[in-house]
Amino acid sequence: MPTFQAPRGTTDRLPAEQKYWRYIESKAMDVARRFGYGRIDSPMFEDAGLFVRGVGEGTDIVEKEMYVFEDRGGDMLTLRAEGTAPVCRAYLQHGMQNQAQPVRMYYICPVFRYERPQAGRFRQHHQFGVEAIGDPDPSVDAEVIELAWTMMHDIGLSDITLVTNSIGDGDCRPEYIRALKSYYENVSGHLCQDCKSRLERNPLRLLDCKVETCRALGEEAPKSVECLCAACEDHWNRVQSYLSAMGIANRVDHRLVRGLDYYTRTVFEIQPAVEGAQSTICGGGRYDGLIEQLGGRPTPGIGFGSGIERLTLNLIRNEVAVPDEPSPQYLIVTMGEEARIEGVRLANQMRAAGVGAILANGGRALRGQMRQANALRVSTALILGEDEVRDGTVAVRDMQTSSQQIVPVDTFLCNAAGG
């Protein structure tokens, strides 16, 4: 056991794993571009109050998962616990309500939560997310869902399910929760211990309990979509008709609620077909009260977050072909100190010309250096020995075909830089 290890729930992203990240990030960025979303990068830490106000005091995130610390000036700060609240804060701080609405933004950033790590769950994980702030129209809900759906297919995950629900707004939800509570109070004798406390603390969460008896009760429970006020119902129906116009199938699950307080109306998740804990790879919804909660004028918004670690896990599980990181093109092999000097010079000139070059381990025999060329998967070895140095040439060896020719260094440099 080494003296120091990466802190619990964090991982080193090694060179060999980078290809997944580059792949997902580039696909995500391209989708965002096509939908007209601009990138935003917010700080890694925020005023602790932002999350308390935004996410909700009773949520698990705020109650027990935030990394909170006091800095040397006495400010209470929190490592970013969630993606949406910081973007909304930035929206307010930079007066984005004066831009054309909605303001469309995306982010790729780390998120920190103090949880017990397990498969697909970390204390530092990374999310690709988008937010469309300032437009209440249901077509924006459909657009955000379409964006998520498109991104999944672009990276090669097609065996996935979109799950949707509407949990109403400030007008109809209180009534729904009353109905839900009275339903559960009548059957409270059959509830598990956790659910009994949920009944008081967070009745919506009763619906997604995994205990079999509670599940069965959840099936019969009042459904939020049946208790919507007229405005919410109209919104919900239009989201559904836009989705169907785009041919995006979705399963309405009245037990889908979400753990953050700010959600209103549309909520959704995307789940892969393979069963397993922490299977959700994308989750989001509308948050029409959040900006106001953070001190702004009433402003609607909708967005989602998608966990890059979980996406990677699913790419590997489904054996999606992900392009390798490009390996260095040239390895310079030298024999003797004279040639070494030429090798250093050549590498320097190549790099200056924008061509990738690395020097082989000069302490090794030619054979060992060639082995290195093989191990590094370079496409070409450049060999400098006594003869080449004397003649101002370099032996250019194609590692695939094993064909080799001796060319003047200047000619080689010209060709390499040009091609």
Add this chain to the structure above:
RNA sequence: GCGAGCAUAGCCAAGUGGCCUAAGGCGCCUGUCUGUGGCACAGGAGAUCACGGGUUCGAAUCCCGUUGCUCGCCCCA
């Protein structure tokens, strides 16, 4: 916060009381091949057997504790 399992070189591991001065494989290094890689063969480096204590004539192996990791619950991406 609760529950379960695991811990032997960089990685995968055999070993369940004494022939363990710890097998084997991958990877790494060297040589066979004095200036040419992949294949093959030969050799080499690399392990306080997670840490601490106990039982025993004897512990990688049994017991206790600690730490770490993994998996599940809660919740989430």
